[in-house]
Amino acid sequence: MRLEYPANVRIIKVPCTGRVGVIHLLKAFEKGVDGVLVAGCLDGDCHYQAGNLRAKKRVASVQRILESIGLAKDRIAMYNLSAGMGPRFAEIAREMEEKIRQLGPNPVRLARAQKEVAA
Amino acid sequence: MIMAKPKPIDEVISEINHFDSILVAGCNGCVSVCEAGGLKEAEILASSLRIYFTKAGSRKQIDEVSVTRQCDKEYLRELEERMGEYGAVVSLACGAGVQLMAEMYGAKPIFPGVDTCFVGVTEQHGVWSERCQACGQCILASTGGICPIARCSKRMLNGPCGGSEKGKCEIGVLLNRDIPCGWHLIYERLKALGQLHRFGVPSDDKDWSGSRDGGPREIIKEESRP
Numbered sequence: 001m002r003l004e005y006p007a008n009v010r011i012i013k014v015p016c017t018g019r020v021g022v023i024h025l026l027k028a029f030e031k032g033v034d035g036v037l038v039a040g041c042l043d044g045d046c047h048y049q050a051g052n053l054r055a056k057k058r059v060a061s062v063q064r065i066l067e068s069i070g071l072a073k074d075r076i077a078m079y080n081l082s083a084g085m086g087p088r089f090a091e092i093a094r095e096m097e098e099k100i101r102q103l104g105p106n107p108v109r110l111a112r113a114q115k116e117v118a119a
Numbered sequence: 120m121i122m123a124k125p126k127p128i129d130e131v132i133s134e135i136n137h138f139d140s141i142l143v144a145g146c147n148g149c150v151s152v153c154e155a156g157g158l159k160e161a162e163i164l165a166s167s168l169r170i171y172f173t174k175a176g177s178r179k180q181i182d183e184v185s186v187t188r189q190c191d192k193e194y195l196r197e198l199e200e201r202m203g204e205y206g207a208v209v210s211l212a213c214g215a216g217v218q219l220m221a222e223m224y225g226a227k228p229i230f231p232g233v234d235t236c237f238v239g240v241t242e243q244h245g246v247w248s249e250r251c252q253a254c255g256q257c258i259l260a261s262t263g264g265i266c267p268i269a270r271c272s273k274r275m276l277n278g279p280c281g282g283s284e285k286g287k288c289e290i291g292v293l294l295n296r297d298i299p300c301g302w303h304l305i306y307e308r309l310k311a312l313g314q315l316h317r318f319g320v321p322s323d324d325k326d327w328s329g330s331r332d333g334g335p336r337e338i339i340k341e342e343s344r345p
Contacts (some may be wrong), residue, residue: 023159026166030173065163068128069171107174115178 001086005093018051025062025076032109035100038078039089045082052080072103120240121149121213122247123156123233128167131209134230138206141168143232144198145185146212153247155233156211158185164211164232189216195223202227255329255336261317263308270301276322278302
């Protein structure tokens with residue numbers, strides 16, 4: 001299909017979004033990424049029955065944590081789509097990239113960069 | 120098992136704000152079962168704190184660790200070598216663990232990272248409820264295995280108060296959640312056991328000196344002492 005999505009999106013493959021824990025998502029922000037998009041299977045289509053539903057709850061939990069420490073909760077989002085929905089994936093990636101671009105860079109990365117300059 | 124819930128992060132932040140190095144210490148005992156203070160939760164809290172302080176431009180060393188149980192000295196001793204590296208510790212153990220750590224590492228400020236709530240059970244994954252108030256004199260034998268001290272909001276000893284309705288406790292109306300009437304549960308259970316005659320015999324006065332009325336409690340088993 002040769003679909004285009006933003007080149008700054010880094011894909012991390014997991015066997016099921018149910019494997020994605022709160023700590024994995026937080027580590028991404030700690031390391032300085034600007035936003036995280038969790039792409040799980042469609043509701044009711046989880047091969048492992050409830051993996052995507054668990055991921056949804058964990059994403060909501062990370063959103064609450066981000067808010068509590070002063071980061072915009074919109075920096076993380078969960079979308080549900082199947083492996084056969086390539087065009088939708090590209091669309092979501094562009095949509096998410098645009099949303100994150102409006103929020104600006106991750107303040108953790110900015111603060112770290114400022115410190116390095118100062119040093 | 121002892122149940123706890125994580126403290127709001129702003130409360131933890133305000134306690135450790137002026138320290139440069141902090142150890143977040145989880146406990147793999149009870150608090151890991153109720154998902155409030157195990158290794159997983161220690162990692163999440165430490166990561167959240169690192170994000171918060173880095174963002175705020177503050178350079179702090181924040182690490183996490185977890186020990187088998189914080190209510191036993193031999194496990195807390197495992198932290199001895201690392202303790203010197205940190206200005207303060209946030210302990211995610213129950214109140215007992217936090218206190219034992221404070222006793223063992225007297226010179227180190229120890230802050231609680233969870234609110235210890237009750238002795239309870241896992242109803243289902245993610246739901247924990249109270250079953251025991253550790254009153255020191257168990258009366259479950261005469262109440263069909265349901266504790267009126269823990270399950271009746273008023274700790275009545277000889278039947279319901281009269282405020283319950285359709286098996287629900289009146290306190291639930293104030294708290295906006297369904298609370299079963301402890302004595303209703305006991306009645307139904309004793310009926311099923313064919314032991315309703317127990318309602319005809321008032322219980323003896325309860326000796327509360329084994330509970331908090333007797334001050335801080337202690338158990339000594341001579342044959343086990345070194």
